[in-house]
Every structure is written in structure tokens, then in C-alpha cells.
Amino acid sequence: MGDYQDILNRLFEIIKPSVKDGRQLEEDTDLVADLGLDSLKVMTLVEEVEDQFDISIPLNILANVRTIRDFALQLQQLTEEG
């Protein structure tokens, strides 16, 4: 569960449907600035990640998440704790 690359790949798969302009997802893709996700879409995405990884993501850690890499690193930490 804690393998970074595996988490990253799963995250790319989950986020892909939210990308409207066919843009290539990278580790440093910014969820808000590059993908234009508003707060509602971010929360929907978080719910989907929670379901897929079977974890709860505390809202307080989202303040530190800007890019897909940030998100993957937080998920790595959460899955290792769990």
C-alpha cells in the first residue's frame, strides 16, 4: 500500500476523468491552477480517493496539497500509518 509509484499511478487514474482538455497529468500538475478544480470538485475527488484506498483523508492535510505529488505523498503517509 505504501509504494509511492503505485499510489501515484492510481491517483493519475482517478484524476484522469476530471481532466477536460486532454492534458497530460504529471507529478507537478497543480490540482487547482492547472486542472481548474473548484472546492466542490476537489471534495468529490477526495471522496473517490478515500473509497479506492479505503482510508479517511483528514481535511486538515489538504491545506498542504497543491500538486498530484503532494497528494501522493500525503496518501503514502496515511496508508503507512493505517
Add this chain to the structure above:
Amino acid sequence: MAIFDKFQHLVEARQELAESGVSSINVVMEKIISPTEAIVNGRHTILAGTNNYLGLTFDPDCIDAACKAVHDQGTGTTGSRMANGTYASHVALERDLADFFGCRGTIVFSTGYVANLGVLAALAGPGDVLLLDADCHASIYDGCRLGGADVIRFRHNDANDLEKRLKRLGERTENALILVEGIYSMLGDRAPLADIAAVKNKYGAYLLVDEAHSVGVLGENGRGLAEEAGVEDSVDFIVGTFSKSLGAIGGYCVSNHPELELIRYASRPYIFTASPSPSIIASTRAALAALRARPELRQKLWDNARRLYQRLQEMGFVLGPEPSPIVAIRLGNKAEALGLWTGLLEHGVYVNMVLPPATPDNFPLLRCSMSAGHSPEQVEQICEAFAVLRHGALASQNA
């Protein structure tokens, strides 16, 4: 200008509104006539967006009590209770509320927003867990951030999703506080409180219910959803407000936990806010007495609410999931919401317009709140205004 750059999206949103012919969505009530009527833009207007559920803002007993308090105790307390002293009337209101809810203790706060901030910031610190319903009010979200606890959101009104998240917490459930509302402010739907209380009891967590929109509205004695659902013994904390059914401004938390009293010493929003002024306390005490003595107000409120809900449903509007004093109308897009909202104002009916992202999904809402103070004729006028505008919209769609 750099610190103002972040407001650019608001500038654009205001521009968009202006271009669509709406000069401002901040309605100014030039003269307040009664709990349900005001002059807006020079026009006599029925107020159907006030949260004045029992219509007590002009109740003679409440007004007399407030006037007497101003004469006897002055216009304000000019400080916080911790620093500048408690008035006897603060203590009396806390006793009244404890008696009403059948609880050991009460803390009164200066607004409902501060009540949530004050209680949550003090109750849940680092290492604790707050589990909140996704549709909770902004004051609950903000209060959650203040104390440094882990904040976990569960799907709206979904006790199974809550249970899944409690299960994941393992032993941390004994440090977990579940946060829900009696009636949710946007769609007017109730929490499935019996199910949530059962899950809470199974995992040994704590439960706080914000009854801001449900006190005076639900329950045989008007104590809210916990009373209606028969689960008051499973609720650890009830938070509420004076600014809806009780017709003033302020907030409170009641609990049977003796530790509630300690929150006064641990809650910065309580310690550092000036206490409610004597007139507020006095009118709130009178309003609480009226709420208890006049159950017919609740009946009238529900008659009005059901009438509007039924009529709007018959007109084909998409409404919130159940009849409630909050009647929410879901619209397809912003232009439709603006058009209907402006049209209603022109027909002398004021309701609330709520635009995404403040709505639970991505659709704009028009939100009506009904009152026991609405006469049957006023309810009819509100329905008529909707009917005329609905007819016009359908006609233009078919043209």
C-alpha cells in the same frame, strides 16, 4: 494592490451580475413593517427568506422585555464575561435553557457562529478527531479548523459512511466527536439522527447536534430533532442559536457533561468576545417562554411550510427532499436563478438566492424560509408570484 488580488474573482462575479441587470443581491430593507413584511426598493414586500420561524421579532412580550432591560441595565455589557463580569440575566437565560432541554448545563455565546467556534475549538484539539457531515454549516467547518484536531468529512446524511470512517479510526473513536445538524440550512432536510446515534453508541464516540434550524420547529416540545427522533440521551452536546426561532442574536451549547463548564475557561472565542447585551438576553428569555407556552406557533409554521412546498411541487419546481420550513428550489443555472429571484422581488416577494459553491451540489438554489407569522393570504401571494413567473418561464421556453 497585491493583497487585494485574491478578490479578482469576486470583482468578476459582481461584474457578471451587473451585466445581467442585477445591481446588487444585497437587498436593503428600507423599512421593517412586521416579521413578514418590509419595504424593499420602495415596494411593499413579503419576507420569505428570514429564518424568523416563529415570527417572534415583533412579539409584544419580547419587545417589552427588551425595552425594560435597556432601561434597567443599559445598552450593552461593554466586555466579555471572563474579563468584565457576568450579568445576572446571562445566568438566568442559561438556567432557562438548561431547564428547557432538561440538561445539566448551558453556556451562552454572543452569536451562533461563535457558539460553534467556541465549543469545537475547545472540545477538539490535536490528537482528537472530528467527523462532520459534508453539508454542515460554515461555522462548524471553521470551528473544526480552530482547535487543530483531525477533521474527517462523511457523506451527507449517510450513517453507513460515518460507520465506515469510525471503524477505520480503531481506538481513536473514544476521542472522536460526530457533528451533524437537525435541519440542514440549504435544502431543509433532516439528519437521520436515530441511525447516527446508534452508530455513535456502537463505537463509543461523542455526538454534537446543531439544532439552529430545528429548535422551535421539531419535537413535541420544540426541542429539535433530537427530541423528535427520541435520542436526546445519546446526544452529548446541542448547539443552537437565538437568531432564528428566538428572534434575536446569540448562541448556546447545552450538555449533561459536567465538563461543559470548563469550556468557559478553555474557549478563546468565548473568553475574548463581548457578552450578549441585556436587551438581547431579555427578549430571548421572553421568546423561549413563548416557544414553550405556544405550541400553536409551531403548528402554524408547519401548515405554511407544507402549503408552499406542495404548491411549488405542483408547479413542477425541483425542491429539497422533504417538506420543511426551509423550502429550497433547485434551478438549472445561474441565469435562471437570477431571473426568478429578481422577478419575485418585482412581485413583492423576497427569498434567498444561493449560488455555487455555497450550495450542496453545483446548482443554484432559491431558498424560502417560512414563518408562523405568515398569514394564509401572504402564503397565497408567495405561491401566486411563483406561479406567474413559472408560467412566464415555461411560455418563453416553448416560444
